[in-house]
Amino acid sequence: MSSITFLRHAPLAIKNQKCYNGHIDLDIDSSLVDNKQIKTLQKQKYDLVYSSDLKRCTQTLDLLNLSYKKDERLREIKFKDEFEGKSFDEISKMSIYDEKYLSSFESWHEFIAKESIKEYKQRVNSFLSELPKDKDILVCSHGGTIKLIHSILNNTKYETSTYNITYLETLKFDI
Numbered sequence: 670m671s672s673i674t675f676l677r678h679a680p681l682a683i684k685n686q687k688c689y690n691g692h693i694d695l696d697i698d699s700s701l702v703d704n705k706q707i708k709t710l711q712k713q714k715y716d717l718v719y720s721s722d723l724k725r726c727t728q729t730l731d732l733l734n735l736s737y738k739k740d741e742r743l744r745e746i747k748f749k750d751e752f753e754g755k756s757f758d759e760i761s762k763m764s765i766y767d768e769k770y771l772s773s774f775e776s777w778h779e780f781i782a783k784e785s786i787k788e789y790k791q792r793v794n795s796f797l798s799e800l801p802k803d804k805d806i807l808v809c810s811h812g813g814t815i816k817l818i819h820s821i822l823n824n825t826k827y828e829t830s831t832y833n834i835t836y837l838e839t840l841k842f843d844i
Contacts, residue, residue: 673808676729676839678721679732681698681725683701689752691747692747706837707837710839720737720738721814744811745811745813746789749781750783793814816830816833
C-alpha cells in the first residue's frame with residue numbers, strides 16, 4: 670500500500686495572501702513560518718518527495734531539508750495575466766469586472782482563468798497516474814491543486830467542493 674501526503678506550501682507575505690497566485694513565482698515569508706509545524710513535519714519520513722516547481726513550494730521543502738523532484742504539473746491553476754497576483758477586491762475594481770461572473774463557479778472560472786477546469790484536471794491526473802506504488806510519498810503543492818486532488822481522490826465534484834487547506838497543513842491518502 671502507498672501513502673501520499675499532500676503539503677500546502679509555507680505562508681506568503683501578507684500582501685500576497687488571499688490573492689489569485691496561480692503561476693506567479695512568489696517567495697515564502699519565513700517570518701510567518703511556525704517552527705513547531707516545521708519540526709513536526711521533519712519527523713515524517715518519505716521514500717519520495719515531489720514539488721511544484723514554483724519557489725513557494727521548493728522553499729518550503731528546503732526549510733524541511735528534504736530532497737525533491739520538481740514537477741510543473743503540480744502548479745496552481747493558471748490565471749489570466751491581468752489577474753495573477755491580484756486580490757478579489759482589486760479585480761472587482763477593474764473595468765472588465767462584472768458581478769454576473771459571480772453567478773456560478775463556471776462563469777467565474779471562465780472569467781478569471783487562462784486554463785480550463787478540464788485542462789487543470791488532466792494536468793493533475795497526469796501527475797497522479799505516474800506515481801509509483803508501494804511508496805510513502807510527500808507532495809508539496811498549492812491550495813487549489815490540493816483541493817482538486819482531494820476531489821479527485823474522493824470522487825467528488827471540484828466545482829462545488831468546500832474543502833480548504835491552510836499553509837503547511839497536510840492531507841494524507843492511503844491508496
